[in-house]
Amino acid sequence: MSAILVVDDEPNIRKVLKGLLNKNGYTGVIEAEDGKQALEMADENNVELVISDINMPNMNGLELFEKVKDRDFPFIILTAYGTVETAVNAVKNGVYDFISKPFDEAELINTVKKALSEKKERENEPVFTDEIFEIYFDSKNPGVQRIKDSLSKAAKTKANILITGETGTGKGLLACVVHSSGPGKTAPFIKVNCSAIPENLIESELFGYKKGAFTGAAMDKPGKFELADKGTIFLDEIGELPYELQAKLLSVIQEKEITRLGDIKTVKVDVRIIAATNMEIKKALEEKNFREDLYYRLNVVEFELPALRDRAGDIIKFAEYFNKKYADEYGLKPKKFDENALELLKRHQWKGNIRELENVMQKILVMEDECIITRAAVEKYVSPGYSGAGKKKGVFFEEGWDERAKKEVQLIKDALEKTRNNKTKAAKELGISRRTLLYRIKEYGI
Structure with missing residues (x-):
């Protein structure tokens, strides 16, 4: 389950933040008392947003941001009157936004909603390299x-x-x-x-x-x-x-x-x-x-x-790029596509354009066991009728495919229970990378 990570060395502040977030429907809230503990929790949990104080012992909020700024979650800082200038400079350097102390509930929740909405919008947006x-x-x-x-x-x-x-x-x-x-x-x-x-x-x-x-x-x-x-x-x-x-x-x-x-x-x-x-x-x-x-x-x-469909000659180049990129990121071997599969990729309409192609390549890498990808495998994700039928909280079970998926969900749940929800240990137990485990948790809505 995705979580909002609240970081502050004052227990009462953490309690109030968690209470306000829970009250507004954000139930997956985890807490850390300083940057060092927060970094460990970010490694072990599927964090989708961080709200952090600036001044803390061991590792302050800005040091924490430097450690996690390349990860795919927004970072919001809490600031008192004397640190506003510091907060402004932090936003210029990549922090999503800052909230002043004492914080207002409406400002807090609106900032969180906006951050998560923008995160969702940019998911699978190609990153400039x-x-x-x-x-x-x-x-x-x-x-x-x-x-x-x-x-x-x-x-x-x-x-x-x-x-x-x-x-x-x-x-x-x-x-x-x-x-x-x-x-x-x-x-x-x-x-x-x-x-x-x-x-x-x-x-x-x-x-x-x-x-x-x-x-x-x-x-x-x-x-x-x-x-x-x-x-x-x-x-x-x-x-x-x-x-x-x-x-x-x-x-x-x-x-x-x-x-x-x-x-x-x-x-x-x-x-x-x-x-x-x-x-x-x-x-x-x-x-x-x-x-x-x-x-x-x-x-x-x-x-x-x-539109991507108007540049059909470029589709395979993009597909190969995403195939290699996410294979490296998830600790997997790149897939190979047979001629019929490649032809389907080139002929698909790609209404979601490059973003859709990137997402499809991620799904194929993570969910398909075979090294050679056939047209039938690609059709699970790009066929005109594909709309995620039966999809709940990220789960996509296809006809004739759901039994294997259900078994995989149970294996993941068993590994998480055995390791007391430690994602790193659970990934080792399953023989997959931590990134792959987090992706599957998200897709299955575990």
């Missing part, structure tokens, strides 16, 4: 070639960029490439998923707030634009931004300044905006759901990413 960059752009697709030809020109300026394309085509990956290739690559790169933030909170999220601006605003807090100063802000799903707030974003672009909620002072910001959307932007303009003046301010450079 030199290898994936090479594979992505080594394509004969005209759309990819157009992007490749103009990428360096766009990256070396601070011009705003609009990235369009279906879900899973790599919009976040391209935004990362642009930032990493530009003059501000060492400056902050702040990501905001506009669809993951409740409408009543998005203004304070983007522009910050002043102490007392609303119930729970215990201290001044900078917004994402201030955190991105001198760098890049990536506004994903910009089409979900409320129409009224689009006017304020337009003003920020024009005036290069923001005003925190509840404040009268303006703050100058030097930020490059990369926006992305999977909506039909021209249709949204016609229907007055997106401001035309904002569109032209964002659309200095536009990159339209082609």
